[in-house]
Amino acid sequence: MQRPQASFLLSAPDQPGLVARFAGFFFDLGVNIVDSSNHASKVESDAKRFYMRIVIDLEGLAKPRALAVLGESTSRRTLEQAFGKLATELGATWSVGYSDVQEKIALLVTKESSCLYDLVLRQKQGELPCEIALVVSNHPTLEPVAEGFRLPFYTLPVNAETKRAQETQLLALLKKHHVTLVVLARYMQVLSDTFLAEAPPVINIHHGFLPAFQGAKPYHQAFERGVKLIGATAHYATKDLDEGPILEQDVARVHHGMGPEELVRVGRDVERVVLARAVRAHLERRVIVEGRRTIVL
Amino acid sequence: MQRPQASFLLSAPDQPGLVARFAGFFFDLGVNIVDSSNHASKVESDAKRFYMRIVIDLEGLAKPRALAVLGESTSRRTLEQAFGKLATELGATWSVGYSDVQEKIALLVTKESSCLYDLVLRQKQGELPCEIALVVSNHPTLEPVAEGFRLPFYTLPVNAETKRAQETQLLALLKKHHVTLVVLARYMQVLSDTFLAEAPPVINIHHGFLPAFQGAKPYHQAFERGVKLIGATAHYATKDLDEGPILEQDVARVHHGMGPEELVRVGRDVERVVLARAVRAHLERRVIVEGRRTIVL
Amino acid sequence: MQRPQASFLLSAPDQPGLVARFAGFFFDLGVNIVDSSNHASKVESDAKRFYMRIVIDLEGLAKPRALAVLGESTSRRTLEQAFGKLATELGATWSVGYSDVQEKIALLVTKESSCLYDLVLRQKQGELPCEIALVVSNHPTLEPVAEGFRLPFYTLPVNAETKRAQETQLLALLKKHHVTLVVLARYMQVLSDTFLAEAPPVINIHHGFLPAFQGAKPYHQAFERGVKLIGATAHYATKDLDEGPILEQDVARVHHGMGPEELVRVGRDVERVVLARAVRAHLERRVIVEGRRTIVL
């Protein structure tokens, strides 16, 4: 059994001494850094940024040295307050997660089972450190799959008129289940700006090598254009459709002998792997969004 | 020493018996088929097409059976006439090339030497069955490179006013050198529709995974968007910039730690390989253009 | 609904006119060739071989022309007899399959569910043209998975002493279910030569880039050696372990930051895709075994 760990993820204006300051904070506490990585944006500009991910072994918190530094207690809350003070001083935005507090995620699907099965099976195999709190669909088709894995399944049908109401219901469900990440596992609906503004982060899988084939039927577009590679892109959903920060991409080689349906089949394999990698990176707290880009530490 | 071969490349409305008819033509002549491949378009439509590539050993032409079938002579011209008759009957368009008659190609460059060196060295190593008849540039920068390999080099400077005249000069040079393929090896100029209409086929390398990042500075666009893969696309130049039929594509993985210059460096490796594969496929007479797509047999 | 098709797969000593002869056979019958490809071995030797795959639309058999040629009947049996006559004349070995007669396959597993789920889900999605007749394991662990998909599941425990008897039982099961292909979907047992000699073809997935890391724990070997790519290989099982003809391979990039367990995780994704592609190629009757190699047409 792995001992509890905390992962800090931060972004700050670049300045000398940042690695030493943040690493020193934990060293002074007598807390062991298990893993750390950092990156400074390389493009010359007025606003160079620094990014860092630090994973610590929480065991050190229990020792006298930590108590001596933190004062009255060594609770996670006290730790966060002390770290927050340093972060404020250095102008950093930050967040923290704990390995023994699993994120609860919601899977949104429509009728296609491929990505749903894939994510559920990976979660069961321990590849995705999270709890799948619920599955939501606008169609009842995949209910038996969810039930087979004993996952709560909600059908929320939607059309142009009911969209607003359906999204309100969906938001309520996410809140009720304490969901902190939504994964669109081939959910064939566009989410409104209002929804995205209120929802937790949303990861989408686009069945195309963005920004190439935006919009519908990308495989048919790819076929028409005779591309030699088929790709998939996992990105955060933003109000500009298919324009959100890219988390992960991959491709597979295709040839003229493959019709659109075969491109779909090859693409499905790429989609699954790309989506799983993206969700995993998010859950491992490796991803910082910077404008239209991501930094994956 | 390989014996002379002929490569036939054809496209016809799909209909029963095409493989048998075309293969039978050579069988009746007593001519050996060294390599053949064919493809029928899989998309249901009124106009299903059939594509075939047949490579024959010309030695068979010298035997009595060929003479008996072809009549008065077994020259390449007589062979072409006989094949042409069958093709007409079946509604096929076709072309033929001979392994002992090398295509003459022109390389168009500007200042960057990377693709120029690459193509010249591959030609010297026997990877590209052609003769590099001349190198043309709008700048004198790469003249020493061409001279080092004893290749004729022409500097044809160009600006908005002189464009028409320069292209006329260029066309004259291509004609004079009997050029049958033009390769834009990082030639940083857009060719006019008029030029393209009169010139032999033109292959361009686009430093981006088309149709994703069209236009200028694709690597900077890629960096801004945070893509995880960098690509390159070789395509025939058409009047719609970056919209010509795609010959070959490939990608390489990149990450957030790479600035735009490093994307350029990684991309350069992909470009070279993609361009070389595309030129080779064209020279081996494997490519049929069908609308906006290519069939690479 | 697709019309019934037949796929002929053949191998013959190379000689002039083979494409014409085989294609001509079907042309004369008035039967349409839907897809065909062929390959002649390129290595100079006394025994150059020719390989061909021909897919025909069986509808043509129903027309008068086919009857006129075949004589008394146009049954599949008559067709096979006529084709067999031609094949014998040309020294070819051959086989045929029909799109409306699905192969029955057996999945052999142990405790790991990943490949089992993957193959079952692909079969359900129509990616694998076959019927999964049964699942056999030496452990009862995966019985619920098989049951969830209503697949017959047999537990045949095995140890050194019972191996012979267990394999006899297994052979009886395969025979009873008319199995024509066995897929080792992470079956952690070595099959005896005796079994392999009597069983239908067996496809195995090796979690290593063969012939690199043979034997057990290839990911740990890969980690120790610091490889930068992780691979998987699907091959036909032969009496020489891990030496059978290779059907398909692929790799994924890894780095020093990944421990052996992460290599296992990355490898699992590669294994699944590689195994599925191999099984599909076999079921589509694209694979000819030639000594230690395969020709995948």
Add this chain to the structure above:
Amino acid sequence: MQRPQASFLLSAPDQPGLVARFAGFFFDLGVNIVDSSNHASKVESDAKRFYMRIVIDLEGLAKPRALAVLGESTSRRTLEQAFGKLATELGATWSVGYSDVQEKIALLVTKESSCLYDLVLRQKQGELPCEIALVVSNHPTLEPVAEGFRLPFYTLPVNAETKRAQETQLLALLKKHHVTLVVLARYMQVLSDTFLAEAPPVINIHHGFLPAFQGAKPYHQAFERGVKLIGATAHYATKDLDEGPILEQDVARVHHGMGPEELVRVGRDVERVVLARAVRAHLERRVIVEGRRTIVL
């Protein structure tokens, strides 16, 4: 013009506070860390190791704060002494390089020009931060290529009897030219243990996906075995042939239609890219050797 930088590369027994201690060292000096990365070995064992790469901007050394800390001077030597003291305290082995002091490398070749051209052109384009001090071959074939780029070229013929003497000459040449890295760019000779013990680090490119096809003619072995991917491996040369720590690997897809010569051609493209990436990683001081593995930071 980039300001001078220093790159420190170190390896130490893992222990709490290492990131803070090393980063703190430079922070206290008022020296800016431009880039840093670190890694702790993940395999549980008695001897967990920590690896770190720190790149600093040397400008900070010129400021009063550095002088105050370092004492009498802020020369590179004083900096190294101070860093060395800390490293000794923490049990670390380390090395340092300076961006304004280029490594001198020697290229060893035989007759094949492909890797030679590739490395020379990359060096000219600024991709490889080094000076190519000399080219050595056991054949005079490539002398004109070296001369074309004005590089010193030495022919040192070798056979079984002269091997010892030839290697002694080679070592003398390397010493005379102050060579710190030897690159075997398709040098078709095995170097003796004695040579390797006295020479600077040697990087070799193996035209095979190690540890798969060791020894000679790997592409022919690959063809015989019908592999579906062709690979290349760059590794440090050690006395166990083809067993040295792997720096970089890559593959390209091939198919049954390709004969051994085509595998060679495809492989050549992979080799060039893999060797260049490996040499670049070494020159950028990213590589730590740990037993039979490398850590590439």
